[in-house]
Amino acid sequence: MLRNLVRQAGRPLALGLSLFALWLLLSGYFTHATLLCFGVASVMLTVWLSDRAGVMDGEGVPTxxxxxxxxxxxxxxxxxxxxxxxxxxxxxxxxxxxxxxxxxxxxxxxxxxxxxxxxxxxxxxxxxxxxxxxxxxxxxxxxxxxxxxxxxxxxxxxxxxxxxxxxxxxxxxxxxxxxxxxx
Structure with missing residues (x-):
């Protein structure tokens, strides 16, 4: 059961971390708390929308x-x-x-x-x-x-x-x- 939970969380986590790393790299905002919160919120929204759209598979998020x-x-x-x-x-x-x-x-x-x-x-x-x-x-x-x-x-x-x-x-x-x- 734990293995299945980790497997299910793997793709969203990989997508979220990748998007956040890309956002940090492109934005350059590392110290402004408000902007970091907006970055986290936008990544979470993107991961949620990807999951809802059904593209969180091996092709959409090729881990x-x-x-x-x-x-x-x-x-x-x-x-x-x-x-x-x-x-x-x-x-x-x-x-x-x-x-x-x-x-x-x-x-x-x-x-x-x-x-x-x-x-x-x-x-x-x-x-x-x-x-x-x-x-x-x-x-x-x-x-x-x-x-x-x-x-x-x-x-x-x-x-x-x-x-x-x-x-x-x-x-x-x-x-x-x-x-x-x-x-």
């Missing part, structure tokens, strides 16, 4: 990705910075050497959420845009040959697989070891 997605977001921020520099260098050249290219990238993520995170990560990285998503591949448009780095994009997909679920973790592990599914 399985929380630990891994934090390190992934830090890594992605660094990659976005590197891509910004590469695109700025291309654009500021006296003679533009743009060579647009469309490439197909395998999408081995175990869930729709994982594929969405992977596709959005590609689009967030300057110089690349996710054009289409199929069950097993993503069509990507890249501005230049350098940005159309298939291995680099597949590596990004591996990082998503690492926190997306057991099937995705197995594929990423096999690929890293040069085993089956390494294509």
């Amino acid at each position: 399985r990705v929380f630990p891994g997605i934090v390190t992934y977001m830090l890594w992605l921020t660094f990659e976005i910075g590197k891509a910004n520099i590469a695109v700025a260098r291309e654009v500021l050249r006296p003679k533009l050497k743009l060579s647009p290219k469309m490439i197909h990238i395998p999408a081995r993520q175990a869930s729709d959420l994982g594929k969405t995170i992977f596709g959005n990560s590609i689009t967030l990285t300057p110089g690349t845009v996710t054009i289409d998503l199929h069950d097993d591949s993503i069509l990507v448009h890249a501005l230049t040959e350098d940005l159309a780095d298939v291995e680099g994009i597949i590596s990004m997909g591996e990082k998503v697989c690492a926190f997306d679920g057991e099937e995705g973790r197995d594929w990423a592990r096999n690929r890293k070891n040069g085993g089956e599914g390494a294509s």
Whole structure:
């Protein structure tokens, strides 16, 4: 009974703590009691509305990705910075050497959420845009040959697989070891 209660409270608690941490980070108000109370109230209202709307499930509050997605977001921020520099260098050249290219990238993520995170990560990285998503591949448009780095994009997909679920973790592990599914 206690285990069931903890399981039921897990998603609302995870959502509430995540929202409050995000609110603190974005607002910057750590000492004003009134504003902190309003922040707590808004988070509680959001959690309550999410529960009432029935979106407090594994898709709406994917607690399985929380630990891994934090390190992934830090890594992605660094990659976005590197891509910004590469695109700025291309654009500021006296003679533009743009060579647009469309490439197909395998999408081995175990869930729709994982594929969405992977596709959005590609689009967030300057110089690349996710054009289409199929069950097993993503069509990507890249501005230049350098940005159309298939291995680099597949590596990004591996990082998503690492926190997306057991099937995705197995594929990423096999690929890293040069085993089956390494294509």
